[in-house]
Amino acid sequence: MKISVPATSANLGPGFDSLGLAIAMKNQVIIRPSKFHSVSLKGEGANNPALKDNNMFISIFNDFYHNLAVKKRHYRFEFYNEIPLSRGLGSSSAVIVSAIASAYAIEGIKLEKSKLLNLALAYENHPDNITPAVMGGFNVATVQENEVKFINKSIPNILRAVVVIPNRPISTQLSRKSLPFKYSKEDAVFNISHSSLLTAAFMSEDWRMLRTASLDKVHQKYRMKQMPELFDVQKTSLRSGSLMSTLSGSGSTLFSICFSEDAKKIEKALKTKFPHFKVFTCDFDNSGVRIEI
Structure with missing residues (x-):
């Protein structure tokens, strides 16, 4: 059995803890019957032996498997990871979703x-990452009475993602601590209006509206101060033709959307100016979690 889950980019500027989308960069798990339990890991995280011994996938898988299985069996788990760890691309959500589905x-x-x-909500209480990981595409999500309420929209292939992954992470925990305890009414209204406009832009496919709609006053500038060069990455991406450019999740990845014909030009500009960062163009994923048996 093979399970794949896409990477995700959450918040998308003003949609703090509520907006997210899926990109075509996946973590895959192949599960085979075995005489004894074993784990192999390739790709992202392969050089970290602790991930084999303290594997979140195995822990969550066992939470469900031991309750569901009539007859317990041993399996070999082969992980092929494309999603980098601690870079704001939903690596934890991919693990949670694939473990439960498996x-x-x-x-x-x-x-x-x-x-x-x-079910994934019990392990990740913010729906902006787990929803696109499960559903694919663009998603607006909230939680009401321990249930995710969401609307999903496929992303057309006229668009591409340009992803810039810095050579170091931003701690999600420290990132949240950097945010203000209080916000002004003006800033709250700013984000509500821009998040609403961004949602409307995706739903109506008014892509020229993305640059204005993706502005934020709640979290981005506070988080990006931990890695000030991200401000320059964002400006370079927008000057080169991106429709929008935002911090992905809590960072440190900077995520941009552009028209397909502009992707290579934007990618080249970013690679030239930031050679120490990983820069690549990626399709969007409209399928979400997939299981092949």
Whole structure:
């Protein structure tokens, strides 16, 4: 059985903890019957032996598998990771979603995506990453009475993502601590209006509206101060033709959207100016979690 889950970019500027989308960079897990439990890891995190011994996927998988399985079996888990760790691209959400989906699939139990999403909420209480990981595409999500309420929209192939991954992380925990305890009414209204406009732009496919709609006063500038060169990355991306450019999740990745024909030019400009960062163009993912048996 093979399970794949896409990377995600959350917040998208003003949509703090509520907006997110999926990009075509995946973590895959292949699960095979085995005489004894074993784990192999390739790709991102492969050089960290602690990830084998303290594997979040195995822990969450076992939480469900031991309750679902009539007869316990041993398996070999082969991880192929494309999503970098601690870079704001939803690596934790990918692990959570794939682990839960695997436990059900391996027992032949059908699991609706909406139920998977709500089960994942117990491990990740912000829906902006887990929703696109499950559903793919662009998502507006909130939590009401321990249930994720969301609207999903596919992203057309006329758009591309340009991703800039710095050579060091920003701690999510420290990143949240950097945010103000209080916001002015003006800043709150600014973000509500821009988040609403950004949602409307995606739903109506008014891509020229993205630059204005993606402005934020709640979190980005506070987080980006931990890595000031990100301000220059953002300016370079926008000057080179991006439709929008925002911090991905809590960082340190800077995520941009552009028209397909502009992607290579933007990528080249960013690579030239920031040679010590990883820069690449990526498609969007409209499928979300996928299971092949």
